[in-house]
Amino acid sequence: MSSARAFDVVVWGATGFTGRLVAEHLARDYKTGVRWAMAGRSQDRLEKLRLELSEQYGGELRDVPILVGDIKDQASLDSIAAQTRVMLSTAGPFALMGTPVVDAAVRGGCHYVDITGETPWVREIIGKYHEEAKKKNLRIVPCCGFDSIPFDLGALLVVRHLAERYGKQPARVLNVVMGSKGGVSGGTIASGMNAFSEMKRKPELRATASDVYALVPPEAKGGDGEFWGVQFCRELGKYLAPFVMQSCNNRVVHRSNYLLRYTEDSRDFRYQESVAAPSWFAARSVQLGTIAIVTAMSQTWLHPLLKKMLPAQGEGPTREMMLNGFYKNRVLAWSKEPAGEAPVLVQAEVGDPHRDGGYWGTSRMLLESALCLALQQKELEADKTLQKGGVLTPASAMGMLLVERLRKAGLTFKVLEDGAAAAGSS
Numbered sequence: 480m481s482s483a484r485a486f487d488v489v490v491w492g493a494t495g496f497t498g499r500l501v502a503e504h505l506a507r508d509y510k511t512g513v514r515w516a517m518a519g520r521s522q523d524r525l526e527k528l529r530l531e532l533s534e535q536y537g538g539e540l541r542d543v544p545i546l547v548g549d550i551k552d553q554a555s556l557d558s559i560a561a562q563t564r565v566m567l568s569t570a571g572p573f574a575l576m577g578t579p580v581v582d583a584a585v586r587g588g589c590h591y592v593d594i595t596g597e598t599p600w601v602r603e604i605i606g607k608y609h610e611e612a613k614k615k616n617l618r619i620v621p622c623c624g625f626d627s628i629p630f631d632l633g634a635l636l637v638v639r640h641l642a643e644r645y646g647k648q649p650a651r652v653l654n655v656v657m658g659s660k661g662g663v664s665g666g667t668i669a670s671g672m673n674a675f676s677e678m679k680r681k682p683e684l685r686a687t688a689s690d691v692y693a694l695v696p697p698e699a700k701g702g703d704g705e706f707w708g709v710q711f712c713r714e715l716g717k718y719l720a721p722f723v724m725q726s727c728n729n730r731v732v733h734r735s736n737y738l739l740r741y742t743e744d745s746r747d748f749r750y751q752e753s754v755a756a757p758s759w760f761a762a763r764s765v766q767l768g769t770i771a772i773v774t775a776m777s778q779t780w781l782h783p784l785l786k787k788m789l790p791a792q793g794e795g796p797t798r799e800m801m802l803n804g805f806y807k808n809r810v811l812a813w814s815k816e817p818a819g820e821a822p823v824l825v826q827a828e829v830g831d832p833h834r835d836g837g838y839w840g841t842s843r844m845l846l847e848s849a850l851c852l853a854l855q856q857k858e859l860e861a862d863k864t865l866q867k868g869g870v871l872t873p874a875s876a877m878g879m880l881l882v883e884r885l886r887k888a889g890l891t892f893k894v895l896e897d898g899a900a901a902a903g904s905s
């Protein structure tokens with residue numbers, strides 16, 4: 480890629496709820512060292528945002544360039560992609576608005592990151608762009624928000640620790656949300672509703688959406704499924720209930736395993752995602768509540784009513800909610816051993832003690848992913864464990880380099896304890 484490009488990062492969708500937070504992190508924390516521009520469909524809204532940022536964070540921000548594009552005008556997106564090393568996109572629903580942006584990135588020769596959680600769309604762009612991006616050494620990396628960075632990089636952390644400390648491969652990884660606090664935005668709700676509307680229009684998408692192996696080739700499918708039950712986890716002393724965003728994260732982690740070969744035969748790798756609860760009754764409530772939410776969202780006739788009750792597009796949690804939010808995950812990995820031998824258990828803590836994962840956290844994770852691709856190209860090239868191009872996952876595109884960046888940004892990625900453990904978790 481030409482280093483003569485004007486920008487390291489272009490923030491596409493800067494005027495949206497999450498895009499604005501990305502622009503704010505840049506304005507506040509990267510006053511120097513990063514060449515960036517804000518982009519979107521409305522010159523007026525972008526100018527308003529730039530003015531607000533300059534009033535809040537310094538007059539020099541009045542010079543941040545503005546690029547205007549339209550998803551129905553491919554040439555306008557191509558022109559933006561040609562000027563930057565990385566296109567960062569927060570404009571969703573991605574199934575409606577994402578493909579022309581990825582198309583511009585791949586043809587225009589820049590890397591790409593986004594925060595989609597819409598796996599049927601991710602599968603579509605793998606089919607369309609993986610090979611070309613691979614040939615061109617371009618890293619196209621969807622799912623760089625709360626879905627799925629903490630889960631994908633959490634799994635990578637424990638798998639790497641098993642390999643480096645014990646020379647072992649994992650049989651199984653369990654990612655558990657131990658606690659979290661935050662809100663939800665209108666854009667997220669719109670994307671969820673659109674996913675269900677699309678499934679109604681195209682019933683074939685239903686099978687993709689419920690397949691934990693949706694993002695790997697058919698020959699790489701193993702025997703995993705989604706976890707919708709309630710079970711006891713002996714290691715944590717907690718009950719486990721289903722986690723709603725397994726619908727994205729499981730697929731991403733399985734793609735990372737496929738691309739990075741966590742196990743010699745990637746089909747042997749098992750992965751589960753859950754929420755911890757203090758009692759069986761609490762876990763059962765979470766399970767039933769999760770099923771109720773998914774069922775309500777899947778009823779398209781309810782969408783007009785839900786839209787009236789929930790935040791509108793462009794709206795989201797208050798700053799206070801985001802800065803008083805937190806999330807704390809526990810990741811467990813059991814090594815693969817011959818029958819009858821006790822596996823090694825490795826555990827890690829992943830999270831952010833001071834900010835929500837959904838928006839403040841997501842915008843930061845997305846920005847750090849973009850900066851990793853824009854500014855750490857030599858280190859990325861030197862890391863032989865990483866994929867150099869294609870439609871990738873955070874773990875397979877940036878791996879431990881991104882973990883390091885996120886640690887510096889205040890996130891927790893900590894291996895807790897290790898040693899032999901009894902087989903099984905529940």
Ligand SMILES: NC(=O)c1ccc[n+]([C@@H]2O[C@H](COP(=O)([O-])OP(=O)(O)OC[C@H]3O[C@@H](n4cnc5c(N)ncnc54)[C@H](OP(=O)(O)O)[C@@H]3O)[C@@H](O)[C@H]2O)c1
Nearest residue numbers: 492494495496497570571624625626664666667670792793
């Ligand atoms: N993975 C995660 O953890 C995570 C977390 C948060 C959000 N998300 C996802 O991120 C996306 C954005 O969420 P949000 O709450 O920030 O949404 P939002 O506030 O509604 O912002 C959407 C953005 O898309 C732009 N946009 C809408 N229609 C467009 C069009 N036709 N052409 C060009 N741009 C268009 C909007 O521009 P205007 O300002 O001009 O309208 C705005 O910048 C959603 O898909 C959501 O699900 C994911």
